[in-house]
Amino acid sequence: MKNKIILNPKELSIIIDRLCYELIENHSDFSHTILIGLQPRGVLFANRLITKLKKITSQDIKFGELDTTFFRDDFRRKKGILTPHETNINFNIEDFKVIFIDDVLFTGRTIRSALDAIGSFGRASSIELLVLINRRFSREIPIEPKYIGKSIDVFENEHVIVNWREDDKESNVVLLNN
Amino acid sequence: MKEFSSNHLLGIKDLSFDDIKLIFDIAENFKEVINRPIKKVPTLRDISVANLFFENSTRTKLSFELAEKRLSAEVLNFSSLGSSLSKGETLVDTVNNILAMKVDIVVVRHPDAGAASFLSQNVNASVINAGDGSHEHPTQALLDAFSIIEKIKDIKGKNILLLGDIKHSRVALSNIFCLQKLGANVRVCGPPTLIPKNISDLGVEVSFDLHDSLNWCDVVNVLRIQLERQNLKFFPSLREYTMMYGINREILDKISKEILILHPGPINRGVEITSDVADSNQSIILDQVENGVAIRMAILYLLASKIKIS
Numbered sequence: 001m002k003n004k005i006i007l008n009p010k011e012l013s014i015i016i017d018r019l020c021y022e023l024i025e026n027h028s029d030f031s032h033t034i035l036i037g038l039q040p041r042g043v044l045f046a047n048r049l050i051t052k053l054k055k056i057t058s059q060d061i062k063f064g065e066l067d068t069t070f071f072r073d074d075f076r077r078k079k080g081i082l083t084p085h086e087t088n089i090n091f092n093i094e095d096f097k098v099i100f101i102d103d104v105l106f107t108g109r110t111i112r113s114a115l116d117a118i119g120s121f122g123r124a125s126s127i128e129l130l131v132l133i134n135r136r137f138s139r140e141i142p143i144e145p146k147y148i149g150k151s152i153d154v155f156e157n158e159h160v161i162v163n164w165r166e167d168d169k170e171s172n173v174v175l176l177n178n
Numbered sequence: 179m180k181e182f183s184s185n186h187l188l189g190i191k192d193l194s195f196d197d198i199k200l201i202f203d204i205a206e207n208f209k210e211v212i213n214r215p216i217k218k219v220p221t222l223r224d225i226s227v228a229n230l231f232f233e234n235s236t237r238t239k240l241s242f243e244l245a246e247k248r249l250s251a252e253v254l255n256f257s258s259l260g261s262s263l264s265k266g267e268t269l270v271d272t273v274n275n276i277l278a279m280k281v282d283i284v285v286v287r288h289p290d291a292g293a294a295s296f297l298s299q300n301v302n303a304s305v306i307n308a309g310d311g312s313h314e315h316p317t318q319a320l321l322d323a324f325s326i327i328e329k330i331k332d333i334k335g336k337n338i339l340l341l342g343d344i345k346h347s348r349v350a351l352s353n354i355f356c357l358q359k360l361g362a363n364v365r366v367c368g369p370p371t372l373i374p375k376n377i378s379d380l381g382v383e384v385s386f387d388l389h390d391s392l393n394w395c396d397v398v399n400v401l402r403i404q405l406e407r408q409n410l411k412f413f414p415s416l417r418e419y420t421m422m423y424g425i426n427r428e429i430l431d432k433i434s435k436e437i438l439i440l441h442p443g444p445i446n447r448g449v450e451i452t453s454d455v456a457d458s459n460q461s462i463i464l465d466q467v468e469n470g471v472a473i474r475m476a477i478l479y480l481l482a483s484k485i486k487i488s
Contacts, residue, residue, distance in 0.1 A: 070211065070219035070479075081180050081200075081483050084207040092215060120216040 006133070006152060006160065007173035015149040019130060020053045022147050023099070030059045032125075033097045038114055039067040039085035042102035044164045045132050049101060062096075064089035068113035087117075094122035099147075103162045105131040108143035133160050133173060182480040186298045186305045189314035190355035198359060202324055204476035205469070212248060212471055222249035225482045228281045230273065231308070232258040232288045237443055237467060238308050238317070242285050245474035251482075254281060269293065270300045277303055282485050283478065286310075304481045312346050318442050319352030321473040323360055325466045326397055329438055334361035339391050340382075342401035342423060342450050345372045345412070349442045350401055354380055367391040368401075368423055371412040388423055392433045399440040400425055400451050416449055426452040436460060443467070 007015065027033045030053075037046030043065050050061050069084035100114055111129060118124065130147035135154060152175075154160065159176040183197050190198075211219055227246045231239055239255075246253045256276060273284060284301065286294050287308040294307035309315040327333050338357050344350045344366045357364050358381060365383035366373055378384050385391045392398065403419065413419045425439070439451075439461045447453050456463060 067207070069207075070221045075221055076224075076483060076485060076487050081182065081204075081480065083180055084204065086207070087210050116220070120211075120214040120219075122215060 002177045004175040004177070005172055006175050007150060009169050009171055012171055012173065013168065015132070016048055016052055019049060019147055019149060020056055023053065023130070024057060027097065030057065030061050032095070033099065034062040034064060034091070034093055034124075035099050035101055036064045036066045036089070036114075036118065038100060038102045038110060039065055039087070041104075041162060042100075045103045045162065046101040048164070048168065049130075062091065064091070066100075066114060066117055068110055068117045071113035071117040073109060073113065089121050092122045093118065093124050095125045096122075098124040098127045100127065100129045102129070102131050104133045104135060104160050105129070105143075105145055106135045106138055106160075108139045108141035111143045112141050132162060135160060182484065185481065185484055186294075186307075187316055187477055187481065188295050188298060188305065188307045190316045190319050190352045190359070191314070193316075193355075193359070195359050198320065198323070198356065201320055201473065201476050201480065202327065204479055205320075205324055205472040208475040208479070209469065209472040211475075212468070218248050218250060220250045221479060222246070222251035222482050224487075225249075225283065225478075225485065226252040226254065226279075226281045227283045227285060227478065228254040228256060228273075228276050228303075229308075230256045230276070230284060230286045230288075232269075232286070232293070233309070235287055235308070237470070238287065238315075241467070241470040242306075242308060242317075242474050245471050245478055248471070249475055249478055249482075251283075251478065254279070269297070273297055273301050277301055283481060304485065306477060306481065309348050312348055312351075314352045314355075315348040315442075316352050316356075317470070317474055317477065318349050319356040320477075321466055321470040322349075322353055322399060322440055322442065323356050324473055325440065325462050325469045326438065327360075328465065328469070329462060330396065333357065336362050336397065337395045338362045338364050339395035339398040340364065340366045340401060341388070341391070341398055341425070342368050343372045343403050343412075344368055344377065344401070345374050347401045349399075353399060354382055358382075365391060365394060369413050369419065389429070389432065392429065392437065395437055396435075397438040397440065398425070399442070401442065402444065402446055403449055420449055424448075424450055424452070425455050427454050427458075430455065430460070438462060440466060 037043035050063050053061050065088040067085040067087045069082050129145040131145045132149035134145055134148045134151040136151050161174045163172050165171045180200055229242055283304045285306045285308050288310050291311035291313035293310045294305050298305040307316055340350050340353055354364050367385045370386055441463050445456055
């Protein structure tokens with residue numbers, strides 16, 4: 001197995017800053033916007049993004065965590081149990097602008113299930129998708145992100161791993177080749 | 179990777195600690211789901227469930243039906259009243275006829291102990307025991323333990339009292355198995371005629387003294403007097419039972435700590451528990467009902483995940 005670093009800590013930090021400014025450019029006032037981190041790994045990314053966004057805007061940013069397990073389309077198709085994670089959305093999203101946040105966009109199926117799952121909390125006025133890594137040419141469903149950290153072209157047997165460390169100076173994105 | 183150990187839920191006796199923990203973990207997620215503005219998920223949309231109730235039930239039947247519908251399963255309800263059973267059809271024939279309609283999971287309540295186990299060996303579907311005679315009522319025990327943990331966090335080493343009609347109660351036996359597997363100390367208390375002779379062989383304490391038992395316990399699960407299963411008189415009168423073993427405010431005020439009170443329902447108000455206690459802050463009876471739906475959703479989810487796509 002050979003590892004290749006796609007994003008080093010410094011590049012990761014620059015990308016998070018840029019994504020924050022893109023969000024500010026499109027939303028400016030966040031009073032009617034909710035950021036939703038997709039469990040499990042999208043939440044880790046969303047936490048970094050929100051910390052930065054709060055620092056830049058000095059605004060209160062509404063944030064939730066969404067688990068899509070019960071809405072997935074591969075139930076009974078995999079060995080073992082699909083184990084859910086926590087969902088934390090303590091507000092009605094009716095007429096709010098929702099931004100889904102995930103670390104890696106691959107087939108698009110998680111996002112499809114998230115689109116179904118978020119409907120349980122009301123009807124959002126709009127839904128956007130922000131991802132750190134966009135794996136191009138691997139989509140199984142017609143879903144594309146609005147905000148992209150970095151787009152990459154990789155083979156199907158290659159895995160993209162985002163390593164979040166307590167000290168972000170050690171966080172990075174790695175490509176694993178099996 | 180986590181796996182549920184069985185294709186059926188026949189009793190708590192067959193479950194491991196890990197199975198129970200897995201059910202509780204999944205149930206926590208479903209508890210959040212049933213508190214959303216829209217409480218339905220599509221997970222079991224390609225699963226059919228038959229609820230076969232050969233004995234009366236209100237809350238268990240409703241709770242299972244709601245759990246199934248919130249998981250988007252196809253639901254088929256069967257009640258023995260007015261069915262072909264009265265024309266001499268056997269249990270296996272009745273169930274196999276229902277299964278011929280492509281049913282994946284059977285929820286069964288039956289007056290005879292062992293009925294769910296018997297079905298699991300003779301029909302081609304996952305079987306969930308919703309109560310078999312005086313034997314087991316596994317989902318009730320799971321929701322009881324889940325409700326206790328929700329309030330007191332760790333059940334290990336806690337003293338839990340089962341009070342009342344232990345002899346005729348399937349809830350009692352399932353509770354004993356479940357609480358012991360989770361590490362609790364279990365004591366049973368009631369009139370000697372309603373405590374099975376060899377119950378201490380299960381590792382539970384036995385007491386006939388209500389006041390002493392209430393002082394001992396952190397949690398009391400007050401069981402209903404099962405009048406429908408008592409062909410003989412086990413105590414002179416309901417009034418005497420209430421005087422000796424009924425829970426009321428006066429008795430609770432005499433003990434040094436505040437204990438948690440459960441009741442599996444239906445309550446005989448004024449017999450085993452007074453209304454003011456049943457409706458007090460110490461009582462978690464309605465939490466039990468809410469948790470019952472989440473626990474049953476978790477069990478259906480875990481069993482359905484083992485049914486292969488045909």
